[in-house]
Amino acid sequence: MRFAQWKIVEHGWGVVGIITNNSWLNGITHRQMRKSLMETFDEIYILNLHGNTRKDENDKNIFDIMVGVSINIFIKHPGFPSKYCNREFSAEKVFYYSVLADNIVTRNEKLNLLETKTLSSLKWKKLNPQETENYFFIPQDLKEENTYNSFFKIINILYNYNSGVGMRNYKIVIHYREKDLLDLKKKFSILNDENLRKKI
Incomplete structure (x- = not known):
């Protein structure tokens, strides 16, 4: 993923489509990675296919593996600086779709979705990853964040x-x-x- 990001930065614009395990979407150790992706790309689409048997998710993976997967599409439009820039984050930059939100749980249902849907026909949820310092690419319930942050750090x-x-x-x-x-x-x-x- 980093190599693809670098190639887009060098070229100045382009599209990256990549299937990865989905642990980086909300892993704490990946927060700078997510921030960097937001700084580089103008639009980010995350199609979370889940299927993580290690987390006891009650759905099937589209591959014969134990970790959950996601399809990730990163778009950088022409006309913006080709090197990293710290322009303001757009509130409508990261879009998320979870198959579990629509109760799509079997392998065949997931494959059917991938065959019949397009980027524009999915019901994307707009995320605001910059709401927290962790830049989560998965919707988070932040109601208790102030309470959590009121305690001292170790x-x-x-x-x-x-x-x-x-x-x-x-x-x-x-x-x-x-x-x-x-x-x-x-x-x-x-x-x-x-x-x-x-x-x-």
Whole structure:
């Protein structure tokens, strides 16, 4: 997707159509990606086909995969600067359609929709991703956002923060009962490396 964006920026205008997994539509780690796409393109259409079995969505994927998918169309019109520019975001720039909103859940129903509908015949929902700092490309219920934001951030009470401690063998070194920890300590103190590996 980034390569396609770069090619459009270099050329100055064009259309990108791409099928991707749909995790980037509302993933927090993708917020700068969504913002950058909004800065680059004049119109963005997201056709969310869902089908994520990992999230227990009760619909079928059009492919034999576990992650949900979306069809994404990005349009940059001629006549605008070809390099990144920070022009005002249009309130009518990002358009979203979810098959689940129309109760389209089977693979055949989804394929039929794709065969019979056009870009102009779908009932697009206009989004305003810039309403939050996360630039969500999926409709969000923001009624409780002020309440959520009124609480302190964890980074405001800690001097340093990072990803924390990581290790490979959690089951071996992390225990919740004192007895288990003492047993482990005993094994480490009396067994040589070879026997320790066999035991644990």
